[in-house]
Amino acid sequence: MSNTTTDIGEFEENTGEPEHRTRSRIWQGIFWVALIGFLLIAPALLYPVFVMQLLCFALFAAAFNLLIGFTGLLSFGHAAFFGGAAYIAGHALKVWGFPPLLGIATGTLFAAALGWAVGSLAIRRQGIYFAMITLALAQIVYFLVLQLPFTGGEDGLQGIPRGHLLGFIDLNQPLAMYYTVAAIFLIGFLVIYRIIHSPFGQVLQAIRENEPRALSLGYNVDRFKLLAFVLSAALAGLAGSTKALVFQFASLTDAHWQMSGEVILMTLLGGMGTIFGPVVGSFIVVALQHALSGIGSWVQVVIGGTFIACVLLFRRGIVGELARLLKINSL
Amino acid sequence: MDPMIRLILAQGMLGLNNGVFYAMLSLGLAVIFGLLNVVNFAHGALYMLGAFLALILYSYAGAWVGLDALHIGFWPALIIAPLLVACFGMLIERFMLRRLYKLDPIYSLLLTFGVTLVLQGLFINFFNASGTPYPGMPESLRGVVNLGFMMFPKYRLFVIIFSIVVCFVVWYMIERTRIGSRLRAGTENPELVKAFGINVPLMVMLTFGFGTGLAGLAGVLAAPIYSVSPLMGANLIIVIFAVVVIGGMGSIAGAVVTGFSLGLVEGITKVFYAPAANTVIFLLMVIILLVRPNGLFGRQG
Numbered sequence: 001m002s003n004t005t006t007d008i009g010e011f012e013e014n015t016g017e018p019e020h021r022t023r024s025r026i027w028q029g030i031f032w033v034a035l036i037g038f039l040l041i042a043p044a045l046l047y048p049v050f051v052m053q054l055l056c057f058a059l060f061a062a063a064f065n066l067l068i069g070f071t072g073l074l075s076f077g078h079a080a081f082f083g084g085a086a087y088i089a090g091h092a093l094k095v096w097g098f099p100p101l102l103g104i105a106t107g108t109l110f111a112a113a114l115g116w117a118v119g120s121l122a123i124r125r126q127g128i129y130f131a132m133i134t135l136a137l138a139q140i141v142y143f144l145v146l147q148l149p150f151t152g153g154e155d156g157l158q159g160i161p162r163g164h165l166l167g168f169i170d171l172n173q174p175l176a177m178y179y180t181v182a183a184i185f186l187i188g189f190l191v192i193y194r195i196i197h198s199p200f201g202q203v204l205q206a207i208r209e210n211e212p213r214a215l216s217l218g219y220n221v222d223r224f225k226l227l228a229f230v231l232s233a234a235l236a237g238l239a240g241s242t243k244a245l246v247f248q249f250a251s252l253t254d255a256h257w258q259m260s261g262e263v264i265l266m267t268l269l270g271g272m273g274t275i276f277g278p279v280v281g282s283f284i285v286v287a288l289q290h291a292l293s294g295i296g297s298w299v300q301v302v303i304g305g306t307f308i309a310c311v312l313l314f315r316r317g318i319v320g321e322l323a324r325l326l327k328i329n330s331l
Numbered sequence: 332m333d334p335m336i337r338l339i340l341a342q343g344m345l346g347l348n349n350g351v352f353y354a355m356l357s358l359g360l361a362v363i364f365g366l367l368n369v370v371n372f373a374h375g376a377l378y379m380l381g382a383f384l385a386l387i388l389y390s391y392a393g394a395w396v397g398l399d400a401l402h403i404g405f406w407p408a409l410i411i412a413p414l415l416v417a418c419f420g421m422l423i424e425r426f427m428l429r430r431l432y433k434l435d436p437i438y439s440l441l442l443t444f445g446v447t448l449v450l451q452g453l454f455i456n457f458f459n460a461s462g463t464p465y466p467g468m469p470e471s472l473r474g475v476v477n478l479g480f481m482m483f484p485k486y487r488l489f490v491i492i493f494s495i496v497v498c499f500v501v502w503y504m505i506e507r508t509r510i511g512s513r514l515r516a517g518t519e520n521p522e523l524v525k526a527f528g529i530n531v532p533l534m535v536m537l538t539f540g541f542g543t544g545l546a547g548l549a550g551v552l553a554a555p556i557y558s559v560s561p562l563m564g565a566n567l568i569i570v571i572f573a574v575v576v577i578g579g580m581g582s583i584a585g586a587v588v589t590g591f592s593l594g595l596v597e598g599i600t601k602v603f604y605a606p607a608a609n610t611v612i613f614l615l616m617v618i619i620l621l622v623r624p625n626g627l628f629g630r631q632g
Contacts, residue, residue: 074437121617124624125576128370128436132572133620139569140613147606257569261444268441297455304448311442312427315434 024328031276031331039182048178049246054286055185056243061266061278062192063235068264069273070196071228072208074131076260077118077138078236083255084141085111085237086244087151090160093245095150100163100171104184104241111237112230114141119229123222138260145255156251160244177246184242188235193275195231204228208273236263265303268310271317274331280319332480338602341481346598347591348487348556351494352378352549354590356571357578358498359545361586362505366518366538368436369428372443375568376450377416377543381550382465382559383454384412389467405469409551416547417540424539429532447565454561462560490552497548498587505583514538573616578628585628 042051060082067073089107092098098106122133145151152158162171171177195201203224206214215221244250253259262285270281285303292299314321323331356374363371371377385408393401403411423446431438472486505511517524517531525531550564557563578589593612600611607614619626 074440121620124620128440129576131437131440132370132576133616135569136573136576136613136616139573140610143610257565258448261448264441264444297452297460300452300455301449302452304445304450304452307445307448308427308442311438311445312430315438 020328023326024330027323027326027328027331028275035276035279036186039186042182043175043178048174050290052178052181052246053243054283055181056239056246057263057266057282057286058279059185059188059242060236060239061263061270061282062189063232063239064263065267065272065274065278066192066195066235067228067232068267069271069277070201070208071204071225072211073123073225073229074264075122075134075229075232076131076257076264077134077136077141078233078263079255079257079259080118080138080141081111081115081233081236082240082243082259082263083145083250083252084114085240086250086254087145087157089241090157090244090250091150093163094157094160099167100165100180100245103163104238104245107241107244108234108238111240112234115230115233115237116226119226119233123225123229135257135260138255138257142252142255142257145252151250154252156249157244158249160248160250162245162248171245181242181246184238188238189279192235196275200224200227261307262303265307265310267317268315269306269317271320271323271331272315274317274319274323276331277317277319281317284318335602337480339599342598342602343595344478344481344483344487344598346594346596346601347491348594349597350591350594351490352553352567352590353571353574353594354498354587355494355545355549355552356567357574357586357590358501358583359542359549360571360575361580361583362501362545363539363542364580365583366514367424367428367432367439367535369439369443369539370436371539371542372440372568373423373446373450374443374543374546374571375564375566376447377420377546377564378550378553378567379454379559379561379564380419380450381412381416381547382554382557382563383458383550383561384408384415384547385467385551385554386463386465386559388412389465402467405467405472405551405555408467409548412551413544413547416550417544420543421536421540423543424536428539429535447568451561451565458559458561460561462558462563464558465554468555486555490556494549494552497545501545502583502587570612573612576616577612577619577626579626581626582628585626589627 039055042048060078064075064078067075085107088110089103092106093100093103118134118137121137122130125133146153150157162177165171165176165180169176169180171180203214203219206217207219207221207224211221240250240254243254266282266285267278268281269284270279271277288302288306289299292302310317316324319331323329356378360371360374363369385405388403388408388411389405390402392403393399423443427442427446428439431442468486472489474485475482476485476488477483505514513524513529514534517529517534521531553563574589574593575586577593578585580586593615596615597608597611601608
């Protein structure tokens with residue numbers, strides 16, 4: 001990306017001096033080490049199920065960020081992919097007797113297909129309409145989940161078996177389950193990292209910055225947007241399928257519009273368009289929900305208040321603000 | 332009369348009754364979007380607020396001031412509640428939304444989403460999440476009228492007629508009066524309108540108040556029909572978004588016509604295939620996106 005661009009607004013990029021780039025790399029390295037270190041020792045410090053929940057949501061938020069942060073598209077319907085995949089994976093594991101990884105893959109593929117259908121409709125309109133369309137389409141998925149016979153309606157899909165990984169590792173062992181989830185998270189997160197830093201990811205960012213210009217440079221903008229949408233939906237589905245395997249159930253909450261809102265908050269709070277922001281944001285939101293679970297629906301007031309505060313006071317998010325303080329461009 | 336036709340007419344009337352709320356809410360959204368370029372997610376929550384204010388005025392307000400026998404009824408509520416909602420809306424505009432106009436409109440959508448969660452959470456805490464019936468329906472509107480093909484509740488007929496009048500008045504005000512022409516000019520070119528000595532920030536605030544007041548008014552009208560519940564607005568706003576995508580937010584008349592017709596379509600769907608009734612509007616949205624991506628009344632771009 002050239003540094004002669006002038007109309008870049010919020011997302012300031014400055015990749016001029018090599019010294020700058022080195023500092024950026026060092027800090028990114030520190031974050032990577034911290035993240036992998038956390039993944040390794042977390043079960044010794046925290047309740048493993050809680051950490052697995054953190055990781056599922058972190059992957060969900062990172063997948064969502066691929067769209068809002070790196071393509072500039074606000075999807076208000078990502079719960080459909082997360083929840084929809086959870087149901088499909090759960091059904092495959094429970095009724096069809098699929099082994100764990102195949103079950104997760106089924107859920108992920110379903111989310112990708114759904115993402116293709118939703119994405120190709122939603123990209124027909126731009127900006128704020130895109131958000132409204134994704135929200136409305138996700139509501140169709142929600143009604144289907146509520147009404148189809150295999151989903152268990154209000155009760156959700158219960159009793160999903162964890163099974164044996166590769167036929168011999170018993171996932172009912174907490175640590176075996178934990179490291180499987182940690183590996184899935186890390187693979188998903190690395191895939192996202194690679195996408196962002198690939199030539200494809202650079203084009204996505206060009207579309208985010210200036211769509212007409214990307215179009216006039218000869219890029220088929222709609223195809224790039226659609227592919228980004230499908231990838232983001234598939235990774236959200238990976239997170240949802242994994243969550244279904246960990247908690248052994250899929251519920252209506254996973255597919256509800258409020259879930260779409262939560263993933264937006266996680267990303268916004270951590271920092272849209274940053275690499276580690278969604279992870280930080282989702283950790284904070286999930287931890288907050290746990291800490292406040294005793295006060296009932298006041299949680300919703302706190303979540304809503306956080307939303308307002310983020311939008312008004314720090315739109316860069318925590319990691320975005322940190323990157324600005326450290327004077328580096330990507331973290 | 333053929334029973335099938337009778338059934339269609341009856342469900343059509345009930346559907347039209349839902350259409351009232353689609354029309355009034357998408358009207359408010361269109362008015363706000365036209366001038367502020369803001370999609371107000373909190374519109375559903377403000378509709379809920381209007382309904383709750385009517386309930387509070389009737390059941391609680393008297394006791395709060397020490398007059399247990401005082402019940403502020405439907406007619407006063409029809410004026411007081413929308414005004415209060417409008418004031419609340421203006422506070423949001425003045426202290427929050429105003430800071431976001433220079434940014435991408437997704438930020439104002441996210442801000443109003445946050446407002447929705449706060450309002451919804453507060454009312455779930457203070458009231459029953461599953462809903463409370465509104466006891467204050469005026470005596471004069473109780474009972475039914477014979478429409479020839481069905482016995483229709485008098486109150487619902489009143490709501491249909493009343494809202495058609497409201498929508499017409501709003502349309503007339505915006506399209507045919509001086510205030511409206513200033514408003515439309517402000518949409519086109521705020522700088523130029525400012526140069527003519529018109530206080531644009533004030534106009535923007537009042538417009539937002541007006542749009543949200545319409546949501547509050549719809550809420551009061553809804554209170555005697557549906558039970559008053561904290562979630563009544565959240566489920567509605569998503570349908571309204573689909574209505575708005577179908578109709579396009581560019582035109583006031585378009586928003587109203589689309590709202591009423593989609594209510595009708597939804598009602599009639601109940602006759603033929605009831606389970607599809609709650610998704611038919613979303614499916615229509617899909618069809619519209621395929622054949623006419625800019626919406627029925629949408630402008631290019």
